[in-house]
Amino acid sequence: xxxxxxxxxxxxxxxxxxxxxxxxxxxxxxxxxxxxxxxxxxxxxxxxxxxxxxxxxxxxxxxxxxxxxxxxxxxxxxxxxxxxxxxxxxxxxxxxxxxxxxxxxxxxxxxxxxxxxxxxxxxxxxxxxxxxxxxxxxxxxxxxxxxxxxxxxxxxxxxxxxxxxxxxxxxxxxxxxxxxxxxxxxxxxxxxxxxxxxxxxxxxxxxxxxxxxxxxxxxxxxxxxxxxxxxxxxxxxxxxxxxxxxxxxxxxxxxxxxxxxxxxxxxxxxxxxxxxxxxxxxxxxxxxxxxxxxxxxxxxxxxxxxxxxxxxxxxxxxxxxxxxxxxxxxxxxxxxxxxxxxxxxxxxxxxxxxxxxxxxxxxxxxxxxxxxxxxxxxxxxxxxxxxxxxxx
Numbered sequence: 373x374x375x376x377x378x379x380x381x382x383x384x385x386x387x388x389x390x391x392x393x394x395x396x397x398x399x400x401x402x403x404x405x406x407x408x409x410x411x412x413x414x415x416x417x418x419x420x421x422x423x424x425x426x427x428x429x430x431x432x433x434x435x436x437x438x439x440x441x442x443x444x445x446x447x448x449x450x451x452x453x454x455x456x457x458x459x460x461x462x463x464x465x466x467x468x469x470x471x472x473x474x475x476x477x478x479x480x481x482x483x484x485x486x487x488x489x490x491x492x493x494x495x496x497x498x499x500x501x502x503x504x505x506x507x508x509x510x511x512x513x514x515x516x517x518x519x520x521x522x523x524x525x526x527x528x529x530x531x532x533x534x535x536x537x538x539x540x541x542x543x544x545x546x547x548x549x550x551x552x553x554x555x556x557x558x559x560x561x562x563x564x565x566x567x568x569x570x571x572x573x574x575x576x577x578x579x580x581x582x583x584x585x586x587x588x589x590x591x592x593x594x595x596x597x598x599x600x601x602x603x604x605x606x607x608x609x610x611x612x613x614x615x616x617x618x619x620x621x622x623x624x625x626x627x628x629x630x631x632x633x634x635x636x637x638x639x640x641x642x643x644x645x646x647x648x649x650x651x652x653x654x655x656x657x658x659x660x661x662x663x664x665x666x667x668x669x670x671x672x673x674x675x676x677x678x679x680x681x682x683x684x685x686x687x688x689x690x691x692x693x694x695x696x697x698x699x700x701x702x703x704x705x706x707x708x709x710x711x712x713x714x715x716x717x718x719x720x721x722x723x724x725x726x727x728x729x730x731x732x733x734x735x736x737x738x739x740x741x742x743x744x745x746x747x748x749x750x751x752x753x754x755x756x757x758x759x760x761x762x763x764x
Contacts (some may be wrong), residue, residue, distance in 0.1 A: 645712020
C-alpha cells in the first residue's frame with residue numbers, strides 16, 4: 373500500500389490504547405456495526421490493514437434465541453478474528469438476557485455490545501434502537517439483565533443523543549448504563565431525527581465524558597480521516613473513537629488510524645491498482661463468508677463499487693459493469709482494464725461517503741413520547757413486536 377508522510381500532528385503523543393473490561397485494544401478504534409457491511413469478510417479485510425475492535429452486524433436477540441439460520445451465520449467469526457465482538461439488538465429484557473446467556477454459554481463472543489443507536493424506522497417504530505432509552509426504566513432493566521448474563525464477558529452500549537432535540541436521553545442513559553456495570557459507552561453524536569445528516573455534535577461527547585467517570589467513553593460521528601479521530605479525542609477527551617461510514621471502500625483507514633494513535637505521521641494513498649486489489653480481496657472474502665456462493669458474494673460486493681473507486685478516474689460504463697458483476701472471473705477481467713498506475717487522487721477520494729439522509733420525524737410506537745414510563749400494555753406490545761431477523 374502506497375503511503376505518504378503527512379505533517380506531524382502538533383503535540384500528539386502515542387495513545388495508551390483502550391481497555392474494555394479485560395480486553396486491551398492497542399489502537400483505541402472500534403469498527404461500528406453496519407447492516408450489510410460489517411460481516412466477517414469486511415471485518416477481516418479491515419484487520420489486515422490496521423488494529424482495533426471490529427464489531428459484527430446487528431444481531432436481533434429474538435432471532436438469535438430462535439436460532440434462525442441467518443442469525444447463526446452472522447455470529448460466526450473466522451479463526452483469525454480475536455477478540456470476537458457481537459452487537460445485539462432487542463427491546464424485551466428477558467429475550468436480550470437469554471441471547472447474551474446463549475453467546476456466553478456457547479463461547480461465541482469475547483465482547484457483546486447492545487444497540488441503542490439505530491435510527492432506522494423499522495427499528496424505532498417498534499421502540500428499539502435510538503427510541504428505547506426514552507423509556508429509561510426499560511433501558512436500565514435491559515442493560516442490567518444483560519450485564520448480569522454476560523458475567524466476565526465485557527458488555528457495552530452504543531447510543532445516540534436521543535430521539536430529537538426536544539427528547540434527549542444520552543446523559544440519563546449513560547448514567548444508568550454506568551450504574552449497571554457496562555464496560556464502555558459509545559455515543560453517536562446525533563439524534564435519531566438527524567439520521568446521518570448535518571454535522572455530529574461532538575460537544576455532546578465531551579459532556580458525556582465529563583459525566584461518566586468510571587468507564588471509557590467512545591465518540592462516533594464524522595470521522596473521515598485519522599486527523600478527524602485525533603481531533604475528536606483532543607476536543608472531547610473521549611477515550612477512543614467508533615468509525616462507521618468513513619471506512620466504506622477504505623479499509624486502509626484503520627492503518628492510518630493505528631499510525632496516528634502511535635504518534636506516527638503516515639497516510640495510505642493507494643494507487644488505482646491497489647484499490648482494485650483491495651476490492652478483489654473483499655470479493656474473495658465474501659465468497660468464503662457465503663460458503664462458496666460466488667454469485668451471492670458478487671451481488672454483495674456490487675454496493676461497494678462507488679465507495680472504493682470514489683475520486684478515481686473510472687468511467688461510468690466500467691462502474692456500471694462492476695455494479696453488475698456476476699463472477700470472480702468477470703471481476704478479474706473488468707479490473708484488468710484499469711490503469712493500475714493511476715495515482716491517489718487526493719481529496720476527491722476522501723471525505724463523507726455513504727447516504728447521509730435528511731432530518732426527519734422519527735417513526736415511533738403510538739403514544740411513545742407521552743411518558744418516560746413503560747406501562748404493562750406497552751411491555752406486551754414490545755415483546756410481540758421485536759424483530760425476528762438480524763443484520764439490520
